[in-house]
Amino acid sequence: MRITAVQGDITEQDVDAVVNAANSALLGGGGVDGAIHRRGGADILEACKKLRAGDYPDGLPVGQAVATTAGKLPARWVIHTVGPTYAASEDRSELLASCFRESLKVADTLGARTLAFPAISTGVYRYPLDEAADIAVRAVHDTATDVDVVRFVLFDNGSYEAFNTAIRRHE
Structure with a gap:
């Protein structure tokens, strides 16, 4: 598997699937989640509502993942996952990694x-960027998968640098 990092907009990525740093409600929000829902359109929200009405009436648990259509995004699917909120008092x-x-x-x-992938949990969930990048790259590197290319898509230069450093460390 090839692991890369680029600075850009995850909603513009021409990949099979984009990962959404969702909240457990799966109904849109701020940051990456809001951008994916806005750009992808109503089809994503409708698919998320069906998930809430079916298998996830209480929302998607932290660390789990589920797929929906990508709506109007260039990707075919959106994989929604809920990252943990950082707490210095508890190792999450x-x-x-999950x-x-x-x-x-x-x-x-x-x-x-x-x-x-975006930089999951590094925004409003306050996970320290360098630590999150290391966890993310290590988890991807160590997971057996048929995925050929994993691209970390980072919005700002600081995130891009942190993920590039982590990728070099795990090569």
Whole structure:
């Protein structure tokens, strides 16, 4: 598997699936989640509402992943995952790593070969960027998958640099 980092907009990625840093409600929000819902359109929201009405009446648990259509995005699917909120008093790194492992498992069930990830939990969930990048890259690197290309798509230069450093460390 090839793991890369690019600075850009995840909603513009021409990949099989994009990963959404969702909230447990699956009904849109801010940051990456809001951008994916806005750009992808109403089809994504409708698919998320069906998930809430079916298998996830209480929302998607932290560290789990589920797929929907990508609506108007260039990708075919959106894989929604809920990252943990950072807490200095509690090690939540396993929950963060689970987001990446579970997303890769979902990608495999879909037959996705190219996947774009954001920097999960580093925004309003306050996970320290360098630590989150290391956890993310290690989890992807260590997960057995049929995905050929994993692209971390980072919005700002600081995130891009942190993920590039983590990728070099795990080569």
